[in-house]
């Protein structure tokens with residue numbers, strides 16, 4: 448069987464062709480084309496699927512789609528997505544439209560959920576039972592593997608780790624979702640940036656403050672570069688990030704008792720600076736059992752979204 452993984456993003460669409468052994472046969476990255484509307488955009492993806500279908504005509508082809516936003520995984524509908532700039536695509540029946548265009552019913556899920564399956568397949572080689580994957584970037588998303596199967600919840604929204612609360616919903620920092628006190632408002636790039644700007648005002652002579660003043664556009668890498676140079680402010684910002692992340696992770700571990708937590712996404716690249724503080728929180732929980740053997744890992748594999756979608760589609764079709 449051949450699996451096609453489609454990883455839809457606001458800026459790029461990544462397309463992966465994989466075999467059952469988890470080998471990438473082909474990958475492509477195209478810009479998300481908004482010019483001709485949503486239908487034409489899907490037509491382009493369908494064109495790729497049809498081309499692969501023709502090329503591998505002696506194989507069964509399975510299709511998986513990871514889409515950003517709120518996805519109804521059972522019906523393959525993108526309920527809501529603030530990141531795609533198409534008009535009138537609320538309740539967008541992705542699976543129906545793609546099936547009509549290609550003859551293949553795709554498996555559609557939230558992109559972080561598909562990425563979690565990608566981590567399970569390629570980073571962990573399925574060597575875990577219960578896994579929490581957290582994607583750390585501008586947004587903080589997540590996915591769950593429970594008893595070796597992808598867990599998507601009753602509505603397809605399981606794993607919204609970023610919007611669990613770790614502070615007051617009245618006085619905590621504002622999150623991109625509109626609420627206050629979300630984990631994302633502390634450990635997502637916007638939350639980190641907020642603490643950088645506060646810290647820079649307090650410590651204008653710090654290495655980080657000088658770097659921020661020089662750069663036109665703030666990038667999270669600045670905090671790591673300042674930390675590389677021993678800047679106490681930058682080190683403190685990473686330490687606090689790790690501490691908040693530890694609180695978020697421990698909450699989920701207390702509920703689900705997972706054996707492995709994997710961090711992915713751009714911010715996870717700074718793990719050497721924030722992970723000790725995260726581990727410290729986990730190791731100082733009153734209830735120790737869920738944390739004693741917990742594996743905390745980082746995966747910087749850029750392919751997990753598309754690989755996860757392709758391999759999840761194969762996994763589902765093989766079960767039929």
Ligand SMILES: [Zn+2]
Pocket residue numbers: 609610622623624625626629631
């Ligand atoms: Zn939120």
